[in-house]
Amino acid sequence: MSGDIPSEKASLDGPAVPDGGPALRPNPLAHLPIPFQVVDYAERGVHLDASVAPDQVVAVAGELDKSGFAIDTITGVDWLAEGQMEVVYDFFHPTQRLRVAVRTRVPREHPEVPTISTVFPGANWHERETHDFFGIRFAGHPDLTPFLLPEDATYHPLRKDFNP
């Protein structure tokens, strides 16, 4: 497991700083083709946050995989008023003090993003769960049958227009 992150500040061997320390400046992942914004960890709980186009998520996950990141979780947010679904990908680094989030938005009528389970096998269950709860389809996913919901479930309970 090796990450080529040129930042001594982020190393886990350094002294522990409360609240993850100050915002990492400059962006330690600036060498990657990912549009990361540096955010204040103490305020937000992540160091870097990026919004990308839906067709970019596999390439972004591939870059983070090469940099030694681990898959943290994947989830959705239903922005009903804006007619959009957001998919949020979280990653953590096992040996560096670095937390990143990547997000993308898809139209609500056609919520589909490519799967990243080809890059991180751990994404498989998180994507299945996101499909359960939001009805977001992950193109290329090996098995989008209900994961936590009953096997005959046809509803998506975390959609904001869901009425039980």
Next chain:
Amino acid sequence: MVKEAPSSRAAGRETFVLNLGPQHPATHGVLRVRLTMDGEYLVEAEPVCGYIHRMQEKMGENRTYAQFLPNTSRIDYLSAMMYTHAFVGVVERAARIQVPPRAEYIRVITSELNRISSHLVWWGAFLLDLGGFTPLLYAFDDRERILDLLEGLTGARLTYCYYRFGGVCNDVDESFLRGTRAFVTHMRPRLKMYRDLVTGNIIFQKRLKGIGPISAEMCRRYGATGPVIRGAGVAYDVRRAEPYSAYPDFDFEIPTYPECDSLARYMVRMAELEQSLRIIEQALDRFPDGPVMAEKVPRVLKLPAGDFCYAVEAARGRFLVRLVSDGKDGAYRLKLRTPSLSNLSLFGEASQGMLLPDALAMMGSLDLVIPDIDR
């Protein structure tokens, strides 16, 4: 040792499907694993989740923050303190509430006591899985002391709702502090006895050594954390990686074992018991005076709009809460990322070609809590 499954050599050989669960006692809850077997060997293992799914995340959306707080101790019921900590943490981060040092120290002490009691349940139940009955009785005897201490402080024995946004709901008394110190003194010789009774046992060692290897790379690709990744030699611990609360004040080690097998994961947890005692002892030695609640925390909290995360090191690994607020008095979206789900997700790959009893030993070494997976 993992042997190559005979099936991989003779494709097309007859296999059969075996359902493990949904109520097999070795799974401590309602987990089901659909196993494709070639004789005694696993060809494929597919965990089937959701039997006790409660839609905690939806409950997080249709309650106020304070109303949802008691739910957080019912996800991983063995790590109730740490889970409550993550939720109050994310709300405090969003509302910019400064928690007084005394409250942070109380949180650290109670969280570490909770970690010890969780590891003791795992220790007893794991050995039960392996066929040893007596260790469970020793473990529950010691755990009882922790439950009594925490009951005196919080009023609950398992599903604590002791932390509040801005602190803890009541101050510790003399009897809790005295009792906690006495527990630390009591527990050290007990840990030595555990080692003498169980860890050094040759039958036990042969049952786990080299069984169920989970590499650091596999942990990374599946997001496995806690004792699973530390048993693969990686010193990843949220208390170090994303320091929170008063943890930076204390001197403690992150135990790691590089062997990647079930024994390594066992050894990590045994070493963590000792480290938790160290943290508690230091916190008691330097216990600060002062208030246990932040001033002026409104009864009805409205958080600013935004997206906030807070992670803690629970007994099973990384627990992350992501809170999306739209400025109202409850969450617009509340994501609960639980360690048991990620730790179990690698089971299908890791168990391929294993003997069934070895796979069960490996599953025990993952320390699964099923409501933590299903939420």
